[in-house]
Amino acid sequence: MLEKRVKSRFSHRHVYLSLPANPTSYWQVCRQGLTVDDEDMKAEGIDEGVQGHVEFYRNWNNMIEDLHEDKTFKALLQYHYYTTKSAAAFLTECILPLSSLSVDEMALEIPSASATMVRLAAPNSKLHLLSALSDLDLGLLIAAARLDIVAHTDTVNFAMAYDEYGSLMGRHRVQSAGAGMMALGGGVRVWGRGVAGV
Structure with missing residues (x-):
């Protein structure tokens, strides 16, 4: 029992x-x-x-x-x-x-x-640095970390991280449009490669 x-x-x-x-x-x-x-x-x-x-x-x-x-x-x-x-x-x-x-x-x-x-x-710990990151920096960091897991690679360069960032933002736009979030002002800006590289 x-x-x-x-x-x-x-x-x-x-x-x-x-x-x-x-x-x-x-x-x-x-x-x-x-x-x-x-x-x-x-x-x-x-x-x-x-x-x-x-x-x-x-x-x-x-x-x-x-x-x-x-x-x-x-x-x-x-x-x-x-x-x-x-x-x-x-x-x-x-x-x-x-x-x-x-x-x-x-x-x-x-x-x-x-x-x-x-x-x-x-x-x-580097967690205290996260609050100082912009949305773009945080997006690129998340994309690079995700790419590290998905692609099983030890090295990630800026071009790879930016391409992953672009695909993540594209998926986010499709999901937001389907949920009607764009009409409510829930759109997210995808930054260009030139701005992201600065």
């Missing part, structure tokens, strides 16, 4: 936390992810009875504090604060340097914000 499950009205609620208000509070949040507090050790399963634990714990926390004084580390921290204010993005950036630590080499090397290396952070 199948049991019907009903979602609780509270199961879809989200709690939104405010982002750090300044770089200092952002560093406080990020530091929590890089250090282990005394009260968190038992919860994390860290055996405090191991020989050298106290020295290692002090050394690790001092190393994190010293890193905060490093110029490249500060630049990376400020980069993440002023672009996303996401502590998760900053901590993701720290995964590779942390995973490269060994018993022989305990110096933590954090890359600079401009370093070209393998990054685990997501690429920068």
Whole structure:
């Protein structure tokens, strides 16, 4: 027999936390992810009875504090604060340097914000650029993306994108005329190749 499950009205609620208000509070949040507090050790399963634990714990926390004084580390921290204010993005950036630590080499090397290396952070989103595009630019972009999918090609040039744009606009005109949209002022202008190429 199948049991019907009903979602609780509270199961879809989200709690939104405010982002750090300044770089200092952002560093406080990020530091929590890089250090282990005394009260968190038992919860994390860290055996405090191991020989050298106290020295290692002090050394690790001092190393994190010293890193905060490093110029490249500060630049990376400020980069993440002023672009996303996401502590998760900053901590993701720290995964590779942390995973490269060994018993022989305990110096933590954090890359600079401009370093070209393998990054685990997501690429920068270009969605904010869409609002600045004109109708023609957006039409050409959609036509090029559609052509990429339909034609199964890796490269799309302007002539191909414009031809696809023209055919899409032609189909749109036929559908609009059939629906009576032209009489209501729903016509769309098809821009010439010279204007589109500018």
